Amino acid sequence: MAKFVNNLYKNQALFYKVFLFILTSVLIVYLLPKGGKFKYEIPKGKPWQYENLYAPFDFAILKTDAEINAEKQAIKNNHIPYYKFNAEVVERVKEDALQEIDITFSDTILSQFKPQITGFINQTIDEIYKNGLLQENNRLEPDQLIYLRKGNEAYQISYKNLLKQGEIRSFLNSRIEGSGLMPFRTELLEVFYDSLEPNVVFDNELTQKELESKLNSISYTRGSIEQGSRVISKGEVVEGDKYNVLRSLKTEYESQMWSKSNYNWILLGYSALVCMALLMLLLFIRKYRPAIFENNVKVTFIFFNIIFMVMLTTIVVNFNINYVYVVPLCILPLSLKAFFDARLGLFAHVITVLLLGFIVPNSYEYMFLQIIAGIVTILTVSELYKRANLFISVGQITLVYIISYFAFTIIQEGSIADVKAEVFITFLLGGLATLFVQPLIYIYEKIFGMVSDMSLLELSDTNSKLLKELAEKAPGTFHHSLNVANLAEAAANEIKANAMLVRVGALFHDIGKMHNPTYFTENQTTSVNSHDELSPRESAQIIIDHVIKGIEIAKKNNIPDRVIDFIRTHHGTTTVYYFYKKEKETNENAPSDDFRYPGPIPFSKETAILMMCDSVEAASKSLKEPTSALIDNFVEKIINKQMDEGQFLNANITFKEIQLIKKILKRKLKNIYHLRIEYPE
Known part of the structure; x- marks a missing residue:
């Protein structure tokens, strides 16, 4: 027992490294996406270089983003809005109008013409409120259909059939002219103006609820491929419908792979690859940086940086995949170069990028951009303590990102029309975030007790x-x-x-x-x-x-x-x-x-x-x-x-x-x- 304890004490540094290695591997595997990886790269616009591909199972063909957006826009354009009819207003207006007759007209006129006046006003009010009086003017096109909701029933009518408040004057004048009460035009207008009020309003809540229901009912698939059907032949160009079918197969494959039956096997595969990558880093440090390998604090610092970058990227990908390049991954080689040397910084950066390839979509494009950016970081930042050098390097890193993304886009799409300007903004934000490396290095110095330039x-x-x-x-x-x-x-x-x-x-x-x-x-x-x-x-x-x-x-x-x-x-x-x-x-x-x-x-x-x-x-x-x-x-x-x-x-x-x-x-x-x-x- 004493001998075992003695050996344990002598090899405590080695045991700590083993523990750190296992802990880092477990954390990274835990952060990896819960899904299998499609074993083929889908080279859009290029010939299919693999053997003939047959459907391994039945799967639905996903619609493209453009198709889905077009459907949504069509639903929005053709959506019929709802308007709410208030019947209580009609009764109240009639009562107010009868009271206004006694106030507005003289007793002499009422003694002779009250039945005619009362009948005309009631009849006119019925016509005004037949479909309702709307306060707004020209919200929609005249021929636009709307739903007019009266109680629990809704009727479809044209928007032009609703009388707008701005049309009341001309409507009343035309009615008065044909009524034989033209001498009392002024008094009649006064009665209507004092009594009338809108009784139809736009029902925004019901309209939006109905619109959301229609949008949610959109089908994201169109057609299906049966098991055993040929998806694509060797040498066939991956474009148009073929590209969408392959994309659909990849999505379905990755969702089906992560099931209870093969969960452990996929987990084993992930663990083996992550452990292999981290082991290569550890062996590199042991062979070429023995002084660092002997220092557990420094080894912990290196592994901590890798976990930190993997965790940060995972959070951003889960939040919004479009912001993946906002993550300032070049902070990793900058930090390691500040405390150690350029060679170790670049090696650790490459290992981290390889691990992140499991997390991000378009992994080849992502890894190419990040490795090139890491190389530029190592080559350009010579004296990090000089602020001008850091700003110049960040500018060069951002430029490399932009050029590489532009090149990948025109290779894949064949034109510059599909280059997205918002992606350039994410590169700029990522470059600005890289400037955080200076306060981060100060924090690392205090936590790990190391010294930078x-x-x-x-x-x-x-x-x-x-x-x-x-x-x-x-x-x-x-x-x-x-x-x-x-x-x-x-x-x-x-x-x-x-x-x-x-x-x-x-x-x-x-x-x-x-x-x-x-x-x-x-x-x-x-x-x-x-x-x-x-x-x-x-x-x-x-x-x-x-x-x-x-x-x-x-x-x-x-x-x-x-x-x-x-x-x-x-x-x-x-x-x-x-x-x-x-x-x-x-x-x-x-x-x-x-x-x-x-x-x-x-x-x-x-x-x-x-x-x-x-x-x-x-x-x-x-x-x-x-x-x-x-x-x-x-x-x-x-x-x-x-x-x-x-x-x-x-x-x-x-x-x-x-x-x-x-x-x-x-x-x-x-x-x-x-x-x-x-x-x-």
Whole structure:
């Protein structure tokens, strides 16, 4: 049992990666669409390259979007609206009219003509409200049919048979002229105007309800194909009705495949493909990025980004498939490049796009566009911390999307008439969303504790609190750090290492000297040497302690571990040779380990560069009368000694790169010690 627990403890990092791999696979399989995949690509406008295809089962032929939209439009155009007739208004108008007669006409007139007047008004009101009085004017065409609903019954009439309120005056004048009551025209008009009111209104609720019912009853299929019938022959062009039949077969196939009987088999297939894709990524990291593979936080970060992109795409596809290109997928290679390198970013991007091919329709087109966009992202974004570079790259990515989509459309449709302008808008929105990568990188830094070039740029500011403190307490050390930073940056650029990282590491590598600044020669401003009162062993310990003190100060000031690594390794396991030799003058058997830095030795190109530059710059102060030959020999001697001591065995740096670094250091030192002519006083 103890042995098992011991093995479990030793291999906990490996077990964690296995757990992470399984968890990521399960989540991605869960997010995949619940349906089978049609095994043929449907190349619209091109010959069918597969063998003759026969219907595996009976299926209905789906109508095209254009056909369905045309049917809907026809239903809307031919739909008969409903109007509601209010009978209570008619009775109320008649009562009001009889009262208005007594008010409007004089008693003399009423005594002689009241029966005629009353009969005329009642008869006219009946004619006005025969079909109803409508307040609106010319809402529909005159010959447009409508339904007039009286109670629970509806009658179909022409819209022109409804009397509109704007037509009342002419209607009344014509009736009065033929009635023999022309002398009382003014009084009669007054009675009608004071009494009449509309009693027919547009019934919007019933009209819309009836329209929706008709639209919902539309059949989305037309005809069917029987099992065993030939769908398409090899070499036949996929267009028109053939394309619609194939599209219908694909839809039916994918819906039928996901059933209880074959659910487990399809799930197994999805799981195998997802696991294979993620395994390829994991093996790539293990073989070509072993430092990242050993770091569980970094592996978690990579897998988290993949899950995040798959989840985001799934949400958008489920919401509206037309917005799939709004998802800023290029954020993935940008983020990974910011924290790691371009090659890993592109590889992870391709794996993610392959997984998303299960989710999106037109998967080949989608994968082509996204892979090309990812390549452009990797090639164009060189320095993410420069805002202009990001905006330029986003513009280039958007342009690549637009050109690729345009090319695919004219290949598939054969003309530019079917190019959809709204798709270009989604590309622009996706490009704008890509700009979110900068705040996202900041969030990742806080969550995962990693460092990007943007953070390094902030740390390289010499006006920061810690570097200002170094300049005040140990000005000589600060000047030395600046010189080392310049040398290291030039060397890193020469061998294509991370110049920004090595510069920041150089600026902070000696901050431990703030603890006892006067014990380091570059900070001694008088002839008094603090080491004169100490034994060589004590002096060596103070010198060695500046590494430990530097790590403590850096951690206290929240300097990232990636930068602290430079403090740990800039002396490797070398000895404080001056005091060691001094100790040997009095003690021949003095152990060298007492005068040796604790290490570790450099484990990257950047930390190896810093060790070389730090040693060369510090020792160069001892050159009295430097010449070109003297500088060349001086640089060779120092770096060769470090190589002989095995200081670069753990760093992935080649002999050729070391030679290039030597060349740069020689040239820089010659520039620094360049002798000028003596100016006359």
